[in-house]
Amino acid sequence: MVKSTSKDAQDLFRSLHSAYSATPTNLKIIDMYVVFAVFTALIQVAYMALVGSFPFNSFLSGVLSCVGTAVLAVCLRIQVNKENKEFKCKTIVTNLGGIVAMFVIAV
Amino acid sequence: MMNLSRSVALISLFLLPLLSFSFSVDNPTDRRVLVLLDDLSLKSSHSIFFTTLKSRGFDLDFKLADDSKLALQRYGQYLYDGLIVFAPSTERFGGSLDSKSIADFVDSGRDLILSADTSASDLIRGIALECGVDFDEDSSAMVIDHSSFSVSDGDHTLIAADDLVKSDAILGKTKIEAPVLFRGVAHSLNPTNNLVLKVLSASPSAYSANPSSKLSSPPQLTGSAISLVSVMQARNNARVVISGSLQLFSDRLFRSGVQKAGSPNKYEKSGNEQFATELSKWVFHERGHLKAGSLVHHRVGETDEPAIYRIKDDLEFSVEILEWSGKSWEPYVADDVQVQFYMMSPYVLKTLSTDKKGMFHTSFKVPDVYGVFQFKVEYGKLGYTTLSLSKQIPVRPYRHNEYERFIPTAYPYYGACFTTMAGFFVFSFVYLYHK
Numbered sequence: 001m002v003k004s005t006s007k008d009a010q011d012l013f014r015s016l017h018s019a020y021s022a023t024p025t026n027l028k029i030i031d032m033y034v035v036f037a038v039f040t041a042l043i044q045v046a047y048m049a050l051v052g053s054f055p056f057n058s059f060l061s062g063v064l065s066c067v068g069t070a071v072l073a074v075c076l077r078i079q080v081n082k083e084n085k086e087f088k089c090k091t092i093v094t095n096l097g098g099i100v101a102m103f104v105i106a107v
Numbered sequence: 108m109m110n111l112s113r114s115v116a117l118i119s120l121f122l123l124p125l126l127s128f129s130f131s132v133d134n135p136t137d138r139r140v141l142v143l144l145d146d147l148s149l150k151s152s153h154s155i156f157f158t159t160l161k162s163r164g165f166d167l168d169f170k171l172a173d174d175s176k177l178a179l180q181r182y183g184q185y186l187y188d189g190l191i192v193f194a195p196s197t198e199r200f201g202g203s204l205d206s207k208s209i210a211d212f213v214d215s216g217r218d219l220i221l222s223a224d225t226s227a228s229d230l231i232r233g234i235a236l237e238c239g240v241d242f243d244e245d246s247s248a249m250v251i252d253h254s255s256f257s258v259s260d261g262d263h264t265l266i267a268a269d270d271l272v273k274s275d276a277i278l279g280k281t282k283i284e285a286p287v288l289f290r291g292v293a294h295s296l297n298p299t300n301n302l303v304l305k306v307l308s309a310s311p312s313a314y315s316a317n318p319s320s321k322l323s324s325p326p327q328l329t330g331s332a333i334s335l336v337s338v339m340q341a342r343n344n345a346r347v348v349i350s351g352s353l354q355l356f357s358d359r360l361f362r363s364g365v366q367k368a369g370s371p372n373k374y375e376k377s378g379n380e381q382f383a384t385e386l387s388k389w390v391f392h393e394r395g396h397l398k399a400g401s402l403v404h405h406r407v408g409e410t411d412e413p414a415i416y417r418i419k420d421d422l423e424f425s426v427e428i429l430e431w432s433g434k435s436w437e438p439y440v441a442d443d444v445q446v447q448f449y450m451m452s453p454y455v456l457k458t459l460s461t462d463k464k465g466m467f468h469t470s471f472k473v474p475d476v477y478g479v480f481q482f483k484v485e486y487g488k489l490g491y492t493t494l495s496l497s498k499q500i501p502v503r504p505y506r507h508n509e510y511e512r513f514i515p516t517a518y519p520y521y522g523a524c525f526t527t528m529a530g531f532f533v534f535s536f537v538y539l540y541h542k
């Protein structure tokens with residue numbers, strides 16, 4: 001029983017990994033950026049847990065800027081992903097450059 | 108016409124020097140003293156005491172207590188700076204004197220020596236009561252001590268007392284070796300009254316009773332609760348000495364030798380003369396009189412006094428205190444003067460250090476509380492005048508541009524923001540131009 005569940009977990013992980021490697025490179029770049037931003041936010045939360053929340057304003061600005069840029073990157077990923085036909089959002093321009101420009105302005 | 112105005116000018120010129128012969132802020136020792144006696148023979152029987160006073164520069168004016176021309180003031184000005192009442196049996200003073208006018212005299216800052224004796228009248232008791240001293244109600248009672256009496260006496264009423272208060276200001280630097288001889292009435296002080304003080308107390312074996320009749324009930328005043336000589340320093344620094352014995356100041360007791368019963372020490376001369384002289388020096392402000400200059404405070408490194416301090420400022424505080432030596436103002440030296448930085452309660456309490464030239468100074472940091480504070484110096488040492496000085500100063504919090512520019516503990520957050528910016532910049536390039 002145990003052996004089969006661990007084998008299932010391994011099979012699951014392998015199938016996810018192979019499916020993910022099939023995604024296009026530009027989406028992978030966006031994913032890396034999101035992971036970097038969230039990781040920076042987590043480091044700051046760990047630091048705050050360590051030394052206390054004295055300059056709480058600084059803590060908030062650090063964490064929220066990281067989380068905000070992660071959220072905007074996810075939005076970009078949604079709009080750029082070719083498999084998302086139902087997400088043809090009402091953007092004025094539909095080419096890649098326009099979408100990226102919107103992301104830049106949002107940040 | 109011309110002659111009249113010229114003579115008036117000449118007379119006023121002669122009167123002008125007389126106006127300087129009184130005590131003032133710059134010269135606190137009393138000058139003119141009125142001595143009230145109920146019997147002019149006291150002038151000769153207490154001549155040593157009066158001569159020592161005169162030799163120290165006092166201007167003594169001897170009058171009988173029922174003299175009808177007695178007056179302490181004329182046209183609102185006091186004629187005397189000190190009053191000695193050696194009239195224990197006087198029922199009523201003459202002239203315009205009564206217990207209320209003597210109370211007003213002390214209220215104006217002037218000093219008093221009051222002495223009762225075995226037949227103290229109600230008037231004298233009333234004046235003593237105004238000053239916080241309670242004489243024994245029994246008018247025939249005297250202080251009797253069966254173990255602390257002088258051996259030259261027969262009926263144990265001549266007390267040899269050596270329980271003196273420990274104060275260099277009141278009794279002088281030299282220790283009084285010989286016991287002080289006392290024969291008179293007892294008084295007690297209210298223990299909650301913090302203005303009166305026992306200078307000469309009776310021994311624990313003393314009691315107050317009529318020596319010629321048998322005791323029917325235990326005496327009310329006993330032991331060291333009995334005070335033989337007390338002093339009072341009023342809140343306006345007027346000084347009053349109240350003694351239960353007029354004989355304490357007499358020549359006979361000044362000159363007599365003393366041997367306390369039960370003690371082998373025989374003294375050639377009693378301690379009375381030294382005691383009375385030192386006490387009179389204290390009462391007439393020749394010793395123990397302090398004067399303080401204004402409080403000076405400023406930030407460290409500046410000299411001007413600011414109108415407002417900021418929290419966590421470093422400041423320096425100093426005050427000048429002088430002591431009257433009898434002839435001139437000398438620097439006061441002590442190590443227990445304290446300053447409080449006070450707002451409803453003292454936030455800072457520091458002992459001032461002295462440079463031995465009269466300046467007391469300290470420095471401290473303003474506390475992290477804002478509001479209106481006071482620098483308070485409240486000094487009440489035994490035997491010295493009370494100093495009560497205060498100066499108000501507000502304290503403000505930081506202005507918006509006085510905070511530190513970058514908080515060190517927040518450096519990781521600053522770093523995170525900058526790395527996010529750099530990451531975004533790199534990401535946008537990579538995303539747009541990757542192949």
